[in-house]
Amino acid sequence: MRQTNIRRKKYSSNYPDFTKEILSSDEGHKILNCVQCGACSGSCPVFKAMDCPPRRIFAMIREGMRDEVLLSLTPWICASCYKCTVNCPAQISITDVMYRLKRMCLEEQLITMKSDASRFYLIFLDQVKKYGRSYELGLMLRYMVFHHPGKLIRQVPRGVKMMISGSLPLFPHRIRNARAFHNMAMNALKFDNKSM
Numbered sequence: 001m002r003q004t005n006i007r008r009k010k011y012s013s014n015y016p017d018f019t020k021e022i023l024s025s026d027e028g029h030k031i032l033n034c035v036q037c038g039a040c041s042g043s044c045p046v047f048k049a050m051d052c053p054p055r056r057i058f059a060m061i062r063e064g065m066r067d068e069v070l071l072s073l074t075p076w077i078c079a080s081c082y083k084c085t086v087n088c089p090a091q092i093s094i095t096d097v098m099y100r101l102k103r104m105c106l107e108e109q110l111i112t113m114k115s116d117a118s119r120f121y122l123i124f125l126d127q128v129k130k131y132g133r134s135y136e137l138g139l140m141l142r143y144m145v146f147h148h149p150g151k152l153i154r155q156v157p158r159g160v161k162m163m164i165s166g167s168l169p170l171f172p173h174r175i176r177n178a179r180a181f182h183n184m185a186m187n188a189l190k191f192d193n194k195s196m
């Protein structure tokens, strides 16, 4: 995945097509109604971990700041709790816009690797593409080995306990015809992109 270090400019509108794409989507068509009230940021339980509050993400989308939006940690930190969506006076589907932004990051291969959330997500996605479902042991091992090798050893006793109790299967359970599932997921992503 490509990671670009961009200089944050407050006002740039380099990608009007990006704005159009979001506006023409089911999730994003109400973005122009945003009154910048900040109710979304104020009600977000993980706001402090974000580099850019949801309110500012919408202002940046309207300005066509594609790189700044797609390289932001915010969509990856979003916990999909829907609190902002419930509180938004403009009835913008904020949570669903966050999902769309994540899909766009994957499509455009423009993903920030500064966040544990995005790194974890990519490994999770890989596992689901391979097995058709999550494989927790493989997910945890890969994530820890590549991103937190120093902490791995401390997690071993807990992992062994979970394996003994049966809550952490040793081997992956692949669904039948995982290949077809993988193709279907990839086609869905492409279709989603074209429909924007």
Ligand code: SF4
Binding pocket: 033, 034, 035, 036, 037, 038, 039, 040, 041, 054, 055, 058, 087, 088, 089, 090, 091, 092, 094
């Ligand atoms: S709550 Fe809605 S209207 Fe207010 S800033 Fe957030 S997106 Fe905009």
Ligand code: SF4
Binding pocket: 040, 043, 044, 045, 046, 047, 054, 077, 078, 079, 080, 081, 082, 083, 084, 085, 094, 095, 098
């Ligand atoms: S859905 Fe995401 S952005 Fe909205 S309040 Fe929850 S965590 Fe925050």
